[in-house]
Amino acid sequence: MLLKEIKKKATMPSNGFPFQLPVIKEFKSIGLQKPVTIFVGDNGSGKSTLLEAIAYQSNHILVSGETMDIDDTFDAARKLAPHLQLSWSFKSKDGFFFRSEDFTSFMKKTRETRQDLEKDYREIKARDPNSLEALPYARNLGELKNLYGDGLEYQSHGESFLSLFQARMKGKGLYVLDEPETPLSPLKQLSLISLIKEMVEQGSQFIIATHSPMIMAMPNAAIYQIVEGSMEEVAFEEVEHVRVMKDFLDAPERFIKHL
Numbered sequence: 583m584l585l586k587e588i589k590k591k592a593t594m595p596s597n598g599f600p601f602q603l604p605v606i607k608e609f610k611s612i613g614l615q616k617p618v619t620i621f622v623g624d625n626g627s628g629k630s631t632l633l634e635a636i637a638y639q640s641n642h643i644l645v646s647g648e649t650m651d652i653d654d655t656f657d658a659a660r661k662l663a664p665h666l667q668l669s670w671s672f673k674s675k676d677g678f679f680f681r682s683e684d685f686t687s688f689m690k691k692t693r694e695t696r697q698d699l700e701k702d703y704r705e706i707k708a709r710d711p712n713s714l715e716a717l718p719y720a721r722n723l724g725e726l727k728n729l730y731g732d733g734l735e736y737q738s739h740g741e742s743f744l745s746l747f748q749a750r751m752k753g754k755g756l757y758v759l760d761e762p763e764t765p766l767s768p769l770k771q772l773s774l775i776s777l778i779k780e781m782v783e784q785g786s787q788f789i790i791a792t793h794s795p796m797i798m799a800m801p802n803a804a805i806y807q808i809v810e811g812s813m814e815e816v817a818f819e820e821v822e823h824v825r826v827m828k829d830f831l832d833a834p835e836r837f838i839k840h841l
């Protein structure tokens with residue numbers, strides 16, 4: 583394990599967002615004994631708020647490589663993070679925070695970078711086909727191609743999500759993922775589970791907020807369920823999402839006739 587414990591300091595304010603959220607008020611500490619920690623809970627239970635603060639306090643790097651410092655949507659994380667005490671076995675500098683909103687801007691940035699490099703490369707070659715000045719542009723274009731193939735933008739939304747994870751994840755990193763299942767079909771969620779399993783085998787650790795029962799079934803995972811502000815470790819079969827989804831799939835008509 584890289585991150586061993588997340589503990590709330592005694593001095594946290596009790597008023598104003600995010601401090602007045604029930605889950606933040608009641609949170610004391612969790613020990614991370616498994617390589618995958620999963621937060622589940624209803625919409626609005628505070629999963630993202632807590633996850634963002636953990637990510638901010640750990641290394642505050644986004645999937646794009648940018649810092650969480652420049653984005654005002656992380657104001658609450660910036661306020662809450664100093665009140666969380668993280669204990670490490672080994673503080674890795676690798677890893678990132680991922681939420682699906684940042685994916686679109688990362689795709690846009692990658693596309694613009696590639697287009698700029700291609701334009702500069704073409705201009706230099708047109709001026710002088712043998713110019714050494716073109717070499718760094720060719721090298722950077724080659725690196726982008728190695729990482730993402732011909733371009734994430736030529737893949738479907740779900741495919742490019744997975745390619746991004748495959749390109750950006752490596753061993754011994756701490757990955758904090760907020761609802762990574764968002765655009766993924768059930769089969770692609772299995773591919774994500776397989777990728778996470780592979781990364782765990784290489785010494786990585788994951789903290790994930792999810793609504794997906796498939797992700798919750800991940801091997802080597804501890805599931806913490808938030809109900810009315812209290813956070814408790816539960817078995818997979820006890821998670822509300824899992825029970826509701828299972829009952830629904832067993833007999834959808836039973837649910838739908840009551841709507």
Ligand SMILES: Nc1ncnc2c1ncn2[C@@H]1O[C@H](COP(=O)(O)OP(=O)(O)OP(=O)(O)O)[C@@H](O)[C@H]1O
Pocket residue numbers: 599603623624625626627628629630631632658
């Ligand atoms: N800037 C803000 N100011 C005040 N309240 C906020 C702010 N941002 C979020 N909230 C509230 O905090 C609560 C927790 O939000 P959060 O996004 O952490 O929930 P969540 O469990 O991740 O939900 P979901 O599953 O829908 O993503 C919600 O009720 C939300 O409306």
